[in-house]
Amino acid sequence: MLDATIGKRPGFVRRVFQSLRLPLNDPFAVFGLSIYGLFVLTAIFADQIAPYDPTEILYTPDYMLAADLRPGEDGHILGTTSLGRDIFSQIVHGSRSALLIGLTAAFMVALIGSIVGVVSGYFRGWIDIVLMRLADIAFGIPFLPFVIVLAAFLQPSIWNVVIAMALVLWRDTARVIRSQVLTLRSRGYVDAARVAGSSDMKIILRHIAPNILPMSFLYGSIAIGWAILTEASISFLGFGDPQSISWGYMLQDAFASQALAKQAYYWFVPPGVCIILVVSAGFFITRGYENILFPKLGR
Amino acid sequence: MPHLKAAISRTLQLALVLWAVVTILFLMFRLMPGNPMAAYIDPTFTLEQQQALMAQFGLDKPLWEQYFIYIGNLLQGELGQSFRYREPVATRIWALLPNTLILTFSSLILAYTFGILAGAYLAWKRGGVVENAAIPLVLTTRAMPEFWLGMVLLAIFSFNLGWFPAGGTRPAGASYDSLWALYTSREFLSYLALPALTLAIYSQGLPLLLMRSNMLDVMKEDFVTMARIKGLSNWTVVVRHAARNALLPVMTSFAIAVGYQLQGNVVVESVFSWPGLGRELVNAVSASDYPLAQGAFLMIAVVVILMNLIADLLYALLDPRISHA
Amino acid sequence: MTETLLSVRDLRVSYKVGASRIDAVDGASFDVPRGTIVGLVGESGCGKTTIAKALTRVIADNASITGGQMMFEGRDLVSLSERQMNALRWREIAFIPQSAMNSLDPVYTVESQLNEVLRRRGGLGRREARKRCEELFELVGIDKGRLSDYPHQFSGGMRQRVAIALALALNPKLVIADEPVTALDVIVQRQILDQLRELQAALGISVIIVTHDISVVAYICDRTVVMYAGKVAEAGSMQATLTEPSHPYTMGLRNAFPDLQGAASGTLTPIEGAPPNLAFPPPGCRFAPRCPFVLETCRQVNPPLETVGPNHVAACHRAGEAVELRTQAARVDTWSGKVLA
Numbered sequence: 001m002l003d004a005t006i007g008k009r010p011g012f013v014r015r016v017f018q019s020l021r022l023p024l025n026d027p028f029a030v031f032g033l034s035i036y037g038l039f040v041l042t043a044i045f046a047d048q049i050a051p052y053d054p055t056e057i058l059y060t061p062d063y064m065l066a067a068d069l070r071p072g073e074d075g076h077i078l079g080t081t082s083l084g085r086d087i088f089s090q091i092v093h094g095s096r097s098a099l100l101i102g103l104t105a106a107f108m109v110a111l112i113g114s115i116v117g118v119v120s121g122y123f124r125g126w127i128d129i130v131l132m133r134l135a136d137i138a139f140g141i142p143f144l145p146f147v148i149v150l151a152a153f154l155q156p157s158i159w160n161v162v163i164a165m166a167l168v169l170w171r172d173t174a175r176v177i178r179s180q181v182l183t184l185r186s187r188g189y190v191d192a193a194r195v196a197g198s199s200d201m202k203i204i205l206r207h208i209a210p211n212i213l214p215m216s217f218l219y220g221s222i223a224i225g226w227a228i229l230t231e232a233s234i235s236f237l238g239f240g241d242p243q244s245i246s247w248g249y250m251l252q253d254a255f256a257s258q259a260l261a262k263q264a265y266y267w268f269v270p271p272g273v274c275i276i277l278v279v280s281a282g283f284f285i286t287r288g289y290e291n292i293l294f295p296k297l298g299r
Numbered sequence: 300m301p302h303l304k305a306a307i308s309r310t311l312q313l314a315l316v317l318w319a320v321v322t323i324l325f326l327m328f329r330l331m332p333g334n335p336m337a338a339y340i341d342p343t344f345t346l347e348q349q350q351a352l353m354a355q356f357g358l359d360k361p362l363w364e365q366y367f368i369y370i371g372n373l374l375q376g377e378l379g380q381s382f383r384y385r386e387p388v389a390t391r392i393w394a395l396l397p398n399t400l401i402l403t404f405s406s407l408i409l410a411y412t413f414g415i416l417a418g419a420y421l422a423w424k425r426g427g428v429v430e431n432a433a434i435p436l437v438l439t440t441r442a443m444p445e446f447w448l449g450m451v452l453l454a455i456f457s458f459n460l461g462w463f464p465a466g467g468t469r470p471a472g473a474s475y476d477s478l479w480a481l482y483t484s485r486e487f488l489s490y491l492a493l494p495a496l497t498l499a500i501y502s503q504g505l506p507l508l509l510m511r512s513n514m515l516d517v518m519k520e521d522f523v524t525m526a527r528i529k530g531l532s533n534w535t536v537v538v539r540h541a542a543r544n545a546l547l548p549v550m551t552s553f554a555i556a557v558g559y560q561l562q563g564n565v566v567v568e569s570v571f572s573w574p575g576l577g578r579e580l581v582n583a584v585s586a587s588d589y590p591l592a593q594g595a596f597l598m599i600a601v602v603v604i605l606m607n608l609i610a611d612l613l614y615a616l617l618d619p620r621i622s623h624a
Numbered sequence: 625m626t627e628t629l630l631s632v633r634d635l636r637v638s639y640k641v642g643a644s645r646i647d648a649v650d651g652a653s654f655d656v657p658r659g660t661i662v663g664l665v666g667e668s669g670c671g672k673t674t675i676a677k678a679l680t681r682v683i684a685d686n687a688s689i690t691g692g693q694m695m696f697e698g699r700d701l702v703s704l705s706e707r708q709m710n711a712l713r714w715r716e717i718a719f720i721p722q723s724a725m726n727s728l729d730p731v732y733t734v735e736s737q738l739n740e741v742l743r744r745r746g747g748l749g750r751r752e753a754r755k756r757c758e759e760l761f762e763l764v765g766i767d768k769g770r771l772s773d774y775p776h777q778f779s780g781g782m783r784q785r786v787a788i789a790l791a792l793a794l795n796p797k798l799v800i801a802d803e804p805v806t807a808l809d810v811i812v813q814r815q816i817l818d819q820l821r822e823l824q825a826a827l828g829i830s831v832i833i834v835t836h837d838i839s840v841v842a843y844i845c846d847r848t849v850v851m852y853a854g855k856v857a858e859a860g861s862m863q864a865t866l867t868e869p870s871h872p873y874t875m876g877l878r879n880a881f882p883d884l885q886g887a888a889s890g891t892l893t894p895i896e897g898a899p900p901n902l903a904f905p906p907p908g909c910r911f912a913p914r915c916p917f918v919l920e921t922c923r924q925v926n927p928p929l930e931t932v933g934p935n936h937v938a939a940c941h942r943a944g945e946a947v948e949l950r951t952q953a954a955r956v957d958t959w960s961g962k963v964l965a
Contacts, residue, residue, distance in 0.1 A: 140316035140604045142596070233566045237569060261458050275443075
């Protein structure tokens with residue numbers, strides 16, 4: 001009976017989109033979404049956009065190493081690195097690892113956080129106590145040092161960031177989702193569905209999931225920023241993947257190659273600006289949710 | 300005294316968290332690939348040193364026994380020998396902790412002073428041009444990689460303008476009679492300025508936005524209107540009543556920010572070659588100096604957890620509704 | 625004792641809401657004689673609280689006083705500079721808020737909040753202020769040992785006493801009490817009102833009580849000002865306005881409340897309908913749409929305030945037939961509303 005009425009509601013996918021309520025009338029949100037769009041396109045067409053292979057060591061027409069060229073010299077839009085690599089091409093390819101890390105980490109954080117939050121809030125009891133104590137412990141782990149220590153055991157790889165985020169940063173999402181589920185539960189219809197004989201799984205998928213999705217999405221988009229910032233820090237500290245070009249790697253390369261002393265702003269400013277753009281795009285989209293910027297305070 | 304009970308239970312809860320973190324750390328370093336003894340013994344140690352450490356940490360005993368020995372050693376502040384420095388890890392860490400704390404607190408005091416004032420100002424001037432420009436700007440500072448900001452400041456103020464030294468805590472070859480003499484010297488301040496400013500620029504967003512939104516809420520309260528009806532000066536109304544009430548959660552956030560800042564320190568200390576815990580952690584991990592890495596991590600974790608506790612206690616202390624329940 | 629302390633003439637206060645302007649107070653006039661308690665009564669949204677706030681000139685950001693006078697001892701409060709007005713606040717005109725819980729600052733002790741007024745506004749020294757604090761607590765009947773308590777440590781009634789002590793701190797000439805007992809239960813309401821009356825008589829001050837509850841007026845006030853939709857409907861001595869009301873709205877209000885003694889005399893009859901939207905007020909008498917005695921003129925011509933008896937004015941076209949209307953108004957079916965036993 002109850003299921004029949006539920007069936008008449010708009011489809012699951014449509015409800016999700018409706019409930020996300022992407023704030024298209026807010027100029028900041030539009031700005032943020034445009035930046036996301038721009039970077040996604042750049043990542044997809046990186047091979048077409050970048051004039052050079054980002055790791056290729058280039059030479060000038062007179063067979064000299066094309067090192068430390070200034071922007072514009074020899075057609076290098078942003079100049080070259082001390083090793084003779086094209087900076088613009090590195091920026092373009094950097095968007096790939098940024099988005100890859102950002103989206104994967106965001107997905108993991110949102111997924112794990114949501115599952116823990118839903119299980120905790122829905123089943124309550126001892127499972128809730130155990131999971132929330134685990135969240136307490138995760139809150140006691142200093143995140144960046146944890147990623148660094150992890151890097152000591154695993155091969156240097158940008159995926160360490162994703163693993164560490166999945167292991168530690170689910171805590172914020174989980175707490176918020178849990179309290180949302182508790183609120184949802186208190187509104188009778190979960191109990192009504194139970195009485196009507198729906199299974200827990202069915203109730204969670206039909207009634208709980210669509211309602212918490214916006215919040216998962218929100219925390220996911222915040223996590224994109226965290227992931228990109230963390231990846232940059234880790235790469236900068238030299239624990240990144242030397243094989244893949246990321247903005248953090250570029251900054252480490254520049255720092256180690258004395259770009260600061262050489263006043264090579266064209267080298268280390270663009271990667272930083274790209275990071276700021278992508279991360280702040282996430283903030284702008286979620287503007288108004290100020291407390292989300294401060295996950296530690298939302299307790 | 301119900302708040303005393305709450306404080307004790309919170310303390311116990313955080314002690315439990317600390318124990319869990321310590322255990323995770325133990326398992327991570329014991330279960331890592333390769334020789335399980337690698338966590339404490341460097342092949343280049345002399346045979347006697349190796350045997351002494353074997354005995355001290357019970358490395359030839361079963362894992363569960365090692366665990367109790369490990370906990371016992373920790374409680375005595377015994378963290379093993381650093382591979383690189385050939386000295387006890389604890390000694391090394393205690394020597395670095397002041398540098399890290401000085402950097403953390405000076406940057407946070409700067410950030411909070413600015414953030415609280417600017418946040419209160421923005422709340423007061425709600426809806427103006429200033430606010431429309433300031434909020435996106437503040438969000439942008441939150442989106443910056445801290446080390447990148449440090450690089451930019453270094454390139455400009457140190458390498459280009461030459462106003463500040465490029466890194467470290469003291470001029471090469473300089474020696475001071477005591478740590479106190481170092482920390483109070485003018486040179487030290489010039490070394491401290493850029494890293495502290497870097498961290499402060501990143502951190503001011505938190506107190507600023509928090510103060511602003513709290514102020515906006517408090518300004519709507521009846522007691523603020525009443526203060527105006529009482530004919531109190533605008534200053535008294537805004538500062539003594541609105542700001543004092545809005546400040547409460549901001550002050551609490553300070554303690555949490557200290558714990559949080561320690562993480563940012565890791566990268567910023569590396570940029571400015573600041574001899575602190577974070578940079579030591581990075582160097583230790585790079586050099587596979589596992590005992591030192593473990594010790595530095597543990598110390599950071601202890602400060603983070605301690606600061607969470609202080610935040611809770613501070614809140615109870617500052618809010619008469621809790622402290623005078 | 626008919627000397628007038630405060631004389632409000634043709635007061636207008638408007639709110640800007642979006643593009644439109646709403647006259648929350650639309651030409652209100654009334655007097656507050658020295659040493660009396662005046663009840664400003666009406667339904668919520670009639671403008672009574674706006675008048676109370678306007679008298680202190682602390683009004684909402686989107687509100688402004690657009691006309692009229694508030695003559696207080698020969699000075700027009702409307703035209704005083706902010707500085708001059710501020711000098712008057714609390715020293716001569718004090719305020720008792722509806723909810724003392726929200727209007728006391730939670731982070732300071734009660735003594736510190738009394739001190740703030742005594743020292744910053746009253747210019748008292750530390751020792752004098754302390755003495756005055758104890759005096760004030762004695763006056764309102766709270767043990768002076770509780771001066772160092774925080775607001776949340778008091779009960780609702782006690783907090784209201786603290787608010788009274790605070791209002792009396794600087795010996796004001798006029799105290800405005802905005803729904804001073806609304807949040808309290810009936811027994812505490814009476815205690816607080818009794819105390820207010822006592823203190824008012826002893827100190828010889830004037831009090832304006834803003835209330836929606838006509839039984840509060842009947843219990844404590846000397847004079848009544850009945851407000852409806854931003855205008856004064858009827859004003860006069862409490863006896864005259866409540867025993868011989870000349871405006872149908874006053875008659876209706878009287879039916880709608882039990883008296884404070886608790887003895888419900890007869891039945892309670894609410895007035896059907898709701899006050900008009902002040903963004904689009906009706907053209908004639910504003911009460912016309914709800915009035916059981918409405919005439920055609922009522923819908924077109926706004927009745928002016930006219931004298932209907934000694935010291936008694938009302939704004940009704942049918943004020944001359946008041947005696948007849950009163951008998952009709954006493955009948956429940958006149959109001960054709962639901963009857964609450």
